Amino acid sequence: MTKRLLVNFLKDRLLLIVFYGLNMSAIIVYFHLTEPANTEYFYPLVVGGFLLTIYLIIDWLRYYETNSAVSRMLNDDFAEMIAHTEEQKAFQLLLQKVNREHKSKYYEMNEKNKERVYFLSHWMHHLKTPVSVIELILNKEEKDSDRLLEKIQRENKRLHSSIEQGLTMIRMENVENDLEVKSVDLLHVLRKIMNERKRECIYQSIFPTIEFDGESALIVTDSKWNEVLLEQVVSNAIKYSSFKSGNKKLLFKVEQGETYTTLSVKDEGVGMPPYDVERVFQPFFTGENGRKYPNSTGIGLYLCKRIADKLGHTITVQSRVSVGTTVTVQWMTGKGEEKD
Numbered sequence: 001m002t003k004r005l006l007v008n009f010l011k012d013r014l015l016l017i018v019f020y021g022l023n024m025s026a027i028i029v030y031f032h033l034t035e036p037a038n039t040e041y042f043y044p045l046v047v048g049g050f051l052l053t054i055y056l057i058i059d060w061l062r063y064y065e066t067n068s069a070v071s072r073m074l075n076d077d078f079a080e081m082i083a084h085t086e087e088q089k090a091f092q093l094l095l096q097k098v099n100r101e102h103k104s105k106y107y108e109m110n111e112k113n114k115e116r117v118y119f120l121s122h123w124m125h126h127l128k129t130p131v132s133v134i135e136l137i138l139n140k141e142e143k144d145s146d147r148l149l150e151k152i153q154r155e156n157k158r159l160h161s162s163i164e165q166g167l168t169m170i171r172m173e174n175v176e177n178d179l180e181v182k183s184v185d186l187l188h189v190l191r192k193i194m195n196e197r198k199r200e201c202i203y204q205s206i207f208p209t210i211e212f213d214g215e216s217a218l219i220v221t222d223s224k225w226n227e228v229l230l231e232q233v234v235s236n237a238i239k240y241s242s243f244k245s246g247n248k249k250l251l252f253k254v255e256q257g258e259t260y261t262t263l264s265v266k267d268e269g270v271g272m273p274p275y276d277v278e279r280v281f282q283p284f285f286t287g288e289n290g291r292k293y294p295n296s297t298g299i300g301l302y303l304c305k306r307i308a309d310k311l312g313h314t315i316t317v318q319s320r321v322s323v324g325t326t327v328t329v330q331w332m333t334g335k336g337e338e339k340d
Contacts, residue, residue, distance in 0.1 A: 001071055002064075009063050013056065024048040062088075119169055119283065131159065161235070168228060168303055172310070179222045179311075183334030186217040186263060189227055190252055193234050201250070204242040212254035218334030219261045221311055226331075229307045229315075232300040233265050233327045240269035240325065243293055261333045266326040272319040280317050281305040301327075 062084040072079035083089040276287030284298040308315040319325040
């Protein structure tokens, strides 16, 4: 290794040695031309060569310590690199910077991988539950029973919802590449979602109403991901309202200002205790309702929070047990007309 380093050192210093030799030759020639009687060449060459050798030895010692450490590190051996020159110090700082960035990226990828495995295991568990329930129903109920079909349809809907949530979590990894921020009519989105869930609301005796005086409420958002967010909020409101008997209201209150537009989705469902509200945005957290109602997954509000953060919106939750839950989402107010 020493021989290879010495050869590399001389290659790096070859230009310096050549120019030093040319400089010495030019000085000797100059003095010979100005004083032709002066024929002394050997002494200045020896002095110049001696000084160059001393310089190269000192430079080699500094070069060797640092570059031998680099060579050992390239061979996966432990070595501490000590920088002497400004060039070596700059290289050391660059190496430390790259190392920090690499560790940061590795840690980030490792955390994402852990999160992915965590979600996958829980998601598969939620997919397995409706399938098991359907199998149990088929084994116990009459094949031609209307009640059987109703139960299977309900479990199939749970299965479909779990698959959609899982696909949404996968797409969330690259949501930045799929954003198209523009002015969107919030009222149009709410009506669309409620029309799709009209039969479900009728079946669960839920009566949705939109409270807003204007004809449109423009907000600045990505239409696709904002719709996913609101679908999750509405789905949760309907699901936890269905656990209470009798007629229930589902209020969509829109308040629009010059800068911000706020939507409050207020249901009359089972509600949550205060100590659960603080953790509702944690993945797979179901709290007390998760122990009482098997349909709780703990994914919906987590997705809402992630989407809201990606889009720059804010989302908060307030709830009281047996009274209901209010989910509030805030956007920047859109300008002009809705853009298609």
